[in-house]
Amino acid sequence: MTQQNKAQLSQFIYDIEAIIRKYAMESDILQRAKPLLEELLRSPNSISQESFKPRKDRFANNLIYLPDDKIFSVIGGVFLPGQATPIHDHFTWALIGIYEGEERESYYRRIDDGSNPKVAVIKKTGERINKKGHVTVLGKAGIHCIENVSDIPSLSVHIYGLDIGNTQRNTYNPVTGEIGNFISRYDSILRNLRTG
Numbered sequence: 001m002t003q004q005n006k007a008q009l010s011q012f013i014y015d016i017e018a019i020i021r022k023y024a025m026e027s028d029i030l031q032r033a034k035p036l037l038e039e040l041l042r043s044p045n046s047i048s049q050e051s052f053k054p055r056k057d058r059f060a061n062n063l064i065y066l067p068d069d070k071i072f073s074v075i076g077g078v079f080l081p082g083q084a085t086p087i088h089d090h091f092t093w094a095l096i097g098i099y100e101g102e103e104r105e106s107y108y109r110r111i112d113d114g115s116n117p118k119v120a121v122i123k124k125t126g127e128r129i130n131k132k133g134h135v136t137v138l139g140k141a142g143i144h145c146i147e148n149v150s151d152i153p154s155l156s157v158h159i160y161g162l163d164i165g166n167t168q169r170n171t172y173n174p175v176t177g178e179i180g181n182f183i184s185r186y187d188s189i190l191r192n193l194r195t196g
């Protein structure tokens with residue numbers, strides 16, 4: 001990664017952080033942050049390969065940036081061919097941009113009243129193939145799953161409105177309705193990209 005690439009990534013994180021600290025409303029943040037992520041995805045070599053370290057057993061979440069007060073996180077995601085997430089939520093807004101490869105993303109909506117913490121009724125609302133440069137925008141209520149449907153690793157950059165790796169979240173079984181809990185953690189933590 002060149003000094004120029006590092007400077008670009010530092011500037012991206014600086015600009016994203018400024019938006020998040022300035023605006024309280026999810027829609028204001030998402031509308032302003034999305035074009036910055038699209039620009040980063042278009043720039044060759046803007047993200048180092050160490051941000052996209054895969055895992056053999058499941059998709060990997062590598063932490064690119066987390067401020068001290070943990071109000072947002074920037075992640076490098078990697079799915080090897082065939083790897084997929086369960087259907088899950090985030091407890092916050094999310095921006096997910098494809099850096100390389102192709103992912104199938106399915107969207108869901110909870111259609112019960114949300115009163116039972118163990119069972120949910122969800123409905124699939126859409127599906128699409130996301131290619132390089134695409135940015136998915138999810139609000140706090142967003143539920144989805146992602147699968148690498150290509151024969152090369154898919155690499156993506158994610159921004160979330162909290163410390164996503166240390167947040168307890170839900171998975172949803174579309175057949176039984178069962179809600180599961182998980183904490184994703186981080187697989188690799190890159191500490192020096194903001195200032196390096």
Ligand SMILES: [Fe+2]
Binds near residue numbers: 088089090144
């Ligand atoms: Fe997700």
